[in-house]
Amino acid sequence: MVSYLPLWNIIDERWDKQLHRPLHAAGYFLNPQMHYRPGFKADLEVKRGLMECITRMVEDEDEQTLIMFKLMILENEQNVLVVLWLPGQLI
Amino acid sequence: MNSPKGTVFLKSINASSISKTAKKVFEMMDSIVEEVGKENVIQVVTDNAANYKVAGHLLMTKRKRLFWTPCAAHCVDLMLEDYEKKIPIHEETIPKGKKITTFIYSRSSLICLLQHFTKGRDLVRPGVTRFATSYLTLGCLHENKGALIRMFTSNEWKSSKFAKTNDGKIVEDVVLDKEFWKNIITCLKGALPLIEVLRLVDSDQKPTMGFIYEAMDQAKEKIQKAFNAVKKKVFYLFIFVNGKQKTNSM
Numbered sequence: 001m002v003s004y005l006p007l008w009n010i011i012d013e014r015w016d017k018q019l020h021r022p023l024h025a026a027g028y029f030l031n032p033q034m035h036y037r038p039g040f041k042a043d044l045e046v047k048r049g050l051m052e053c054i055t056r057m058v059e060d061e062d063e064q065t066l067i068m069f070k071l072m073i074l075e076n077e078q079n080v081l082v083v084l085w086l087p088g089q090l091i
Numbered sequence: 092m093n094s095p096k097g098t099v100f101l102k103s104i105n106a107s108s109i110s111k112t113a114k115k116v117f118e119m120m121d122s123i124v125e126e127v128g129k130e131n132v133i134q135v136v137t138d139n140a141a142n143y144k145v146a147g148h149l150l151m152t153k154r155k156r157l158f159w160t161p162c163a164a165h166c167v168d169l170m171l172e173d174y175e176k177k178i179p180i181h182e183e184t185i186p187k188g189k190k191i192t193t194f195i196y197s198r199s200s201l202i203c204l205l206q207h208f209t210k211g212r213d214l215v216r217p218g219v220t221r222f223a224t225s226y227l228t229l230g231c232l233h234e235n236k237g238a239l240i241r242m243f244t245s246n247e248w249k250s251s252k253f254a255k256t257n258d259g260k261i262v263e264d265v266v267l268d269k270e271f272w273k274n275i276i277t278c279l280k281g282a283l284p285l286i287e288v289l290r291l292v293d294s295d296q297k298p299t300m301g302f303i304y305e306a307m308d309q310a311k312e313k314i315q316k317a318f319n320a321v322k323k324k325v326f327y328l329f330i331f332v333n334g335k336q337k338t339n340s341m
Contacts, residue, residue: 002180004318007281008311010173014166015307023134023158024304031301046304057133057156 022056025049092127093298101127113145120150124157132157134300138165163292163303164220167285171222174281181281184274187265188229191239194262204247208238218286219293226282229275239266280317284310 025046028034042050051068058064092099101123109115124132135150137143139161147159174181192214195201205214214231218224232239242248243266253259265271288306292299 002277002318004281004315006178007174007314010177011170011285011307011311011314014170014173021304023160023300024307027301028304034301034305053158056158059156 021045022049022052026053095298111142113142113149116142116146117149120146121153124150124154129154129156134158134160136160136162138162139169163299164289167289167292168220168222170285171220171226171282174278175222175225178281180274181278184271184278185225185229187271188232188275189225190258191232191262191265192228194258198253200251201253204242204245204251205238207247208242208245209235210238212238219289223282223286223289226279226286229278230283233272233275233279236272243267281314284313284317 026049029042029046029050034040050071054064054067058067092101104119106116106119109119120135120137124135132154133156135147135157137147137159144161147161151157151159175185176182195205195214206212212231212235214228214235216224216227216231218227243263248254248263251259254263288303288310291306292303
């Protein structure tokens with residue numbers, strides 16, 4: 001029986017190891033079109049990518065924490081994602 | 092340069108003298124980041140070659156806020172290349188397919204004969220990238236399977252001078268080989284979902300960053316489903332034979 005596994009291995013080898021995932025994962029999380037789709041899942045990989053982007057792109061640690069905190073609240077409250085982030089200012 | 096407001100051309104640099112040295116490539120990219128303003132750059136995209144990879148990592152070490160990313164289209168194309176090189180069915184089927192098309196398309200009388208049977212349709216379709224093209228050719232062959240079999244069993248073919256040549260015999264054998272057509276389907280099941288991703292990342296219509304992650308996940312799922320479809324049939328048959336028996340073994 002022919003299996004898909006060798007194909008998956010090839011894809012993973014290039015995709016997971018060579019392409020930096022954080023931006024793609026963050027793009028997935030923050031794209032409303034994806035975020036409100038029925039099958040949306042913010043698994044460990046997605047969340048880790050998002051965090052990596054935040055910690056890399058925002059220098060100030062307090063601001064990082066604030067963003068993550070806001071995201072958490074938004075996730076819990078009503079599952080509505082409103083992230084309007086301008087450098088130095090969180091709305 | 093790409094931004095939410097659109098894409099602009101900044102400049103072109105003749106880098107033929109430096110492109111081999113990672114450090115010089117890094118210096119070049121770094122000076123562009125400086126020019127554009129380090130607070131404005133989020134991502135730098137290059138192809139996936141070793142020297143760019145090193146340069147990309149150097150850039151990420153110096154510029155703490157940006158990401159270096161290898162080109163997604165190039166990455167997917169390399170996956171297709173790996174398929175072709177590492178998976179025996181692909182390795183065997185793609186050259187056979189190419190053999191058919193090059194054999195026919197280098198002989199004008201055979202092109203006429205082919206188009207008679209395919210009702211004018213062609214067997215080659217230019218793809219977005221090099222390795223995608225191989226699979227699109229297999230796709231064309233698959234679509235014209237009936238016509239090709241009719242062509243190579245026709246009197247016009249049998250009486251043509253090419254039917255007696257070595258190449259002619261090889262190609263005829265391939266076209267009349269059931270296993271070959273089955274293998275084409277196997278190859279396409281693995282490749283077409285990736286070609287869809289390639290079309291997405293290659294489009295100029297919209298920025299694709301927010302879509303690549305999901306597209307790649309779905310491609311993998313489609314591949315898995317395509318291969319498991321066979322299993323499911325067996326499963327249903329099993330239920331049917333065993334009446335109400337419950338099983339979760341598959």
